[in-house]
């Protein structure tokens with residue numbers, strides 16, 4: 001949490017209010033304004049009730065019980081009205097906050113479907129859960145926070161007006177104490193927060209180490225390194241223990257400074273009252289009643305400082321949400337062109353990720369319609385980037401990507417995705433049945449079509465082993481299936497969609513023999529009569545491709561069939577010899593273990 005002193009200034013408060021105001025749902029400004037005005041009215045009335053306390057207490061000290069009883073009437077009425085107002089404002093706040101939360105969910109949901117798909121790459125996609133869970137909750141809860149803030153400002157202000165009216169000298173003393181108490185409380189909070197922040201960081205670190213230690217168990221046990229693996233966890237736990245002790249020791253002065261500041265101010269107030277009583281003839285009863293009012297004025301300041309810090313973190317959440325809502329979608333033509341055929345052409349494509357080096361440096365590639373093109377090259381060379389540019393996750397820096405003879409910037413997303421099926425390695429399956437996951441490729445598909453796609457992608461054998469067959473759920477992201485099985489479901493989804501172009505990133509994870517053969521057959525099925533651009537990792541897939549394109553240094557440096565490229569004796573031939581050597585080794589191993597494979 002940011003230091004509360006940041007929020008103390010009017011400029012800080014204005015920027016916080018600005019960040020939040022921009023996110024108020026359309027049509028809710030007026031109800032919110034009314035609500036805030038009602039809260040302010042309620043807070044002022046509470047201050048007035050405190051003001052009424054003065055004549056009541058004075059009458060009591062004077063022994064005038066009849067007058068005191070009369071003053072008790074408005075006070076009781078105010079208390080009863082206060083209960084109703086409290087209930088009313090609480091239910092208004094609940095309603096406003098839930099409308100706000102729903103609106104933010106809708107806006108974020110609407111935004112997520114228009115964001116360039118490239119936005120979800122890398123770390124920014126990981127921000128979504130925090131935005132949706134934490135930030136939306138914080139922003140919508142500012143309705144309650146505003147109620148608390150207005151109360152701790154408006155009630156003491158009203159009391160101050162009464163206090164000045166009753167006795168300007170004590171009123172002035174209380175007002176002079178306000179900034180001093182605020183400074184003491186801010187210093188106190190800053191000191192406490194610093195040690196709290198250090199302890200939080202140490203606790204988070206210890207938590208991550210523990211999670212890491214749990215996740216690394218298979219590796220640690222397989223290598224007999226359990227004790228060594230614990231060292232980092234033990235260090236983190238020791239750090240956390242030290243940080244906790246330090247927090248206790250260091251936060252004490254902070255806590256005392258605030259409390260002492262407040263106590264000093266109250267004592268000073270009392271002394272001023274005492275001096276006025278002894279030297280200026282102020283009646284003791286009046287003096288005590290005035291000091292009680294002074295205490296009611298100064299006490300809420302502690303809450304004010306605390307709320308400032310919370311408000312700051314709400315503003316940070318509001319800024320994160322506003323930033324996401326401000327991300328521009330990739331421009332789409334109002335009247336998009338139609339994709340003519342299933343061929344793909346990339347011409348002189350230059351591309352770099354934001355703030356990164358150039359990944360593609362003038363790439364030219366033609367993927368003929370109805371054929372399979374295998375894209376090979378070193379890891380990190382840009383193969384996935386090529387497929388993502390074809391599917392327009394990002395726009396090229398310069399050059400062009402044409403699908404079916406049309407620049408992808410000149411077609412609508414609907415038209416483009418109507419022609420393309422994606423089968424990436426990090427297949428994400430929805431936590432529903434396999435059948436529904438396949439149907440996702442083509443919501444209008446009949447049961448017959450879904451089952452046919454499943455059979456062709458060898459998914460029926462997965463279904464056969466699941467306890468509930470077709471009705472089995474696959475878990476969040478498909479975690480109840482293996483990597484190979486997930487890819488088979490994704491291939492079935494692509495078959496069900498029946499798009500003429502398939503962009504496929506072959507699984508690199510180790511597959512068992514059955515999965516390996518099944519994925520292979522599924523890919524072969526997918527390639528029938530379709531344009532397939534496959535980021536190929538298996539030698540089988542590479543050799544069988546109609547064309548192999550070798551990506552190196554951000555360009556296609558060789559392109560041809562397997563025999564042509566081997567004959568060229570260039571990069572591909574070297575790559576091939578290397579793979580053959582590896583395959584020879586693996587075959588030997590496989591012969592021993594009975595798990596021969598040809599994966600690269």
Ligand SMILES: Nc1ncnc2c1ncn2[C@@H]1O[C@H](COP(=O)(O)OP(=O)(O)OP(=O)(O)O)[C@@H](O)[C@H]1O
Nearest residue numbers: 121122353356359378379380381382383384385386
């Ligand atoms: N979203 C991103 N933001 C920034 N840099 C990225 C992003 N995605 C990829 N890169 C970088 O772009 C380069 C090309 O990555 P790409 O994934 O296209 O390579 P690749 O050939 O498919 O690699 P691999 O075979 O290992 O999957 C790499 O240096 C990578 O770190």
